[in-house]
Structure formats: structure tokens, C-alpha cells
Amino acid sequence: MTAQVVSNTTAKFDIGGIVATRTLGGPATSHLMAVSTLQRKAPGETLFAEGDEAESVYEVVRGMLRLYKLLPDGRRLITGFLSAGHLLGLAPEGVCVYTAEAITEVTLCRYKRTAFERLIDEVPGFAKRLLAVTSHELSAAQNQMLLLGRKAATEKVASFLLLMAGQQGGDDDADTVEVPMTRSDIADYLGLTIETVSRTLTKLRQDGLIALPCPTRIEIHDHDRLQELAAGEGATDL
Amino acid sequence: MTAQVVSNTTAKFDIGGIVATRTLGGPATSHLMAVSTLQRKAPGETLFAEGDEAESVYEVVRGMLRLYKLLPDGRRLITGFLSAGHLLGLAPEGVCVYTAEAITEVTLCRYKRTAFERLIDEVPGFAKRLLAVTSHELSAAQNQMLLLGRKAATEKVASFLLLMAGQQGGDDDADTVEVPMTRSDIADYLGLTIETVSRTLTKLRQDGLIALPCPTRIEIHDHDRLQELAAGEGATDL
DNA sequence: CGCAAACTTGATGTTGCTCAAGCTAGGTGG
């Protein structure tokens, strides 16, 4: 998978909590366990909203979230879809800069902000690991800026499909991708409209690059061609 | 200034070096001084390119840089303009994820990556400060995603003008803004074409919101109206 | 079975892009 394609907003990087306790044995783990609580959210529920005071840091354990920002007239941009292992809620100035909502049923590991900050100060190497996670997210955000500002609709949709594929099958090319979010979510993530997303998927299907057994499931048939499209090499043979 | 408007890619946050040595007296300062070298770049010169091995971390002392990413066919997106105090080169995987070029004559403070990483490990609180800077950059990147994905041309240009104004006059509304970058740079920052940027500036001038004494200087005449446009409140009175 | 939400498809519209001239300013050499 090339860097172009990886454009999820948060890096998948276990920092502690439930996921981490299974994969990491470091000193931070036990500290995190001590201050964490498990939480569930039903589809559509809000974790926190843009402008809220940032009281907690969360780690996604199961399910999928959307993060988004709104303009006053209701235009929405989804900055990222977060699945298991992703971290959210590290607000710069103590104020949430985006809204976080559950797409599916979600399980979260929640840390009190104050406790989390204490860990940053006290656990050696913890701040550095968070810095690595955040730097990675920043890089992903810059890839998404490139997508939003300079890619055409087909290139955007191809990028999205590969992102979903990469996020799921730990393997590079899981053929079948589950798409729990609506077309409206996809559109607001890619800076398009629902209709354009739908039309573009139809075109990709007609061209044999993908199949759509049902709206929430997409089969990738021509991974290479999708990759070319996503990278912006549509007219390779000029 | 509202959060909507602050959308520069890197937070202006002195971490050390020349700028910091004048504003901070903390322990990190002397450490940074010990491993830093001053460097100059002429307009158009490249600091490092996307894909390069990340060998150094830089802090801008004077002048302005552009950071950008390219698609294979040459489409460019500028992810940020960096002026004095901004930090760059903290690459996640040791590889630069964007190209950095001087717009004006630039003075930089350069740190060897290895030395910089040692400081992260050894100087207490240093990683935490970098985390704060990077989190702030991430938030700015998300604002820019909102701009690229959901704002109209006029709103984009208004946002850009206020960003420039805020970056310069430390005051909230410096009336006259120096714009050292070309229209092409502005276009590639906003996801537009040169022509659209030019036309939009002309329209803002005709409407009395700004004046353009020369292409590199912009006077802001109606700060409030610009702010409304930038925030996406163009049709407030419906 | 019926309802509502989500998705697809079609017809039309508009924003911003493309292509094509002119214009302006700053730098250079006759």
C-alpha cells in the first residue's frame, strides 16, 4: 500500500487500554488500565461535539466512528473514520475541534483527561509515543488535503475504497470490504455529493473494477487499476 | 479571530532555536542551541523533497516557506505556508511526506534529526511541548480540509486573506497584508486555479472588501464581512 | 405487508476550469 492511499485521520497505534493490553506489555499499560473505563455507544450517538470542553480521551475498541466539522449553514466535512485501535480526543486547547459520532455500535475505552495528562508527564516515553501517533495523523490529514483539493471524483472514490480495504483486511488486498457508513458519510468525507458518489460507484462497477452485492458491501475486483486511479495516474499512457 | 480562520499548517510555537532563545528561558533552550546551525535559502530553493530521508528538523527564523505535495501528473497542493517560529521536518517514519521550498529569502535554524530525537528522550517536557505543537497543526489541517472540501471559491479566498492577516500583524486586524507568494501558490493552497483566485480577488475589490495596491499587497477594508464569508455565513439573512 | 430511510438514476443548472488574449511591472541591455 502506498502512502497516497493511507489517508485515515488517526493512526492505528495502540497506546494502551483494552487493545493495547493485548498487544503491549509496557509500563504505560497498567497505568492506563487504572484510569480507564469501558463505554458503549449506539449508532448515531454523539461522543462529544465541536466546541465542547474536552473532558476525556478515547480509544476505539470495536466499531466505527465518524469525526466531522460543520459550517454554519450545515455543510459537513468528515475528517476521518475511526476503527479499533484509533485514538481521539486529544484537544489542543481543551476544546473539541470536531464532533465524534458512532456509525456502528461502538465500544470505547475512556480516560479522564486530567489522568491522561498526568500520564504524559509521568510515564517515560508516553508523550513520545503520542507524538508519533499524532505526527502520523498529521501526515494522513495532508494526504486527505491533497485528495480534497486536487483529485477528481473517480480518484477520490478509488482512494476511499482502498482506504477501507486497507483498514479492514490486515492483508493488503482483502477482496470484500464492509462499508458501514452511508453514502452521505462517504460524500462528506470526499467533498462530493451523495449522487456523485453513487454514480461513481456505478461507473466503477460497470467498468468491472468493483462489485456491489449490497450497498454496505463492496468487492474489489481490480485492485491495481483502483490504485492507479487513487494515485492520480488515470492517464498513464500519454 | 475564530478557529475557522486559523488554518495555517503549523502552529506558531517557539520550541527553541533563535526565536525561542529570545522568548523562552527553559532548559530545552540551551540543549537546542548546542545542536543547532543557522542556514539561509534563496527564493525557490528546496529544503527537502517528498520522499527524501528526513535528516533534519528546522525552525523558521525569518522569511516564508511553502510545503506541498504533488500528484504524478504535476497537480500540486500546498499544505501550508510557514513563517517565523514554525517548525517542520518531524517526519513520522523517517521519510519526508512533503516538499519544503523557500518563497522569500529564508533564515532557518537546523537541528540534526538524531540530536533532536535525543532531546525528545532526555529533556523533560520537550516531547509534551512538541505534542502540543503537532496537535495544533492537526487541528489546523482539519480546518483546511473543511475549506478544501466544502467552501466555495469566495469563502476560500476570504479565509486565506484572514489567515495572512492574522499571521502578520500580531494584532487581530492588520489592515495591510504582505502576500509574498504568487497567485499560483495561493491557488494550489486553496484547491483553485490561478484565474479563479484572480477573479475572486477582483470581485472582493469591486465589492469594497479589499484593495490591491499591487499584486503582493492586500489591504483589508471590511474585516467583518470577510470574516462572515470565511466562516461560510454568506447568506446569513435567509 | 407497509413504511421510511437510503440508494440509484435522470434531467438540468452552475461553479469553477480551460483556453486564449491582453496587461503590468521589474529587470536588462542597447
Add this chain to the structure above:
DNA sequence: CCACCTAGCTTGAGCAACATCAAGTTTGCG
């Protein structure tokens, strides 16, 4: 000193991609 030259900017005309508006269709659920 001035005319030229070039790079960058502005302006105009036409066009294309995507948005909008408007039906239909499918899906999932009570």
C-alpha cells in the same frame, strides 16, 4: 534613459465536471 522582454497577473469566452432538483427503486424493519 528608454525600449524591450519576461514572468506574473488580469480578463474574457466557452466548456466540463460536479451540484441540484426530481423521480423512482431497493432495503431493512416493525
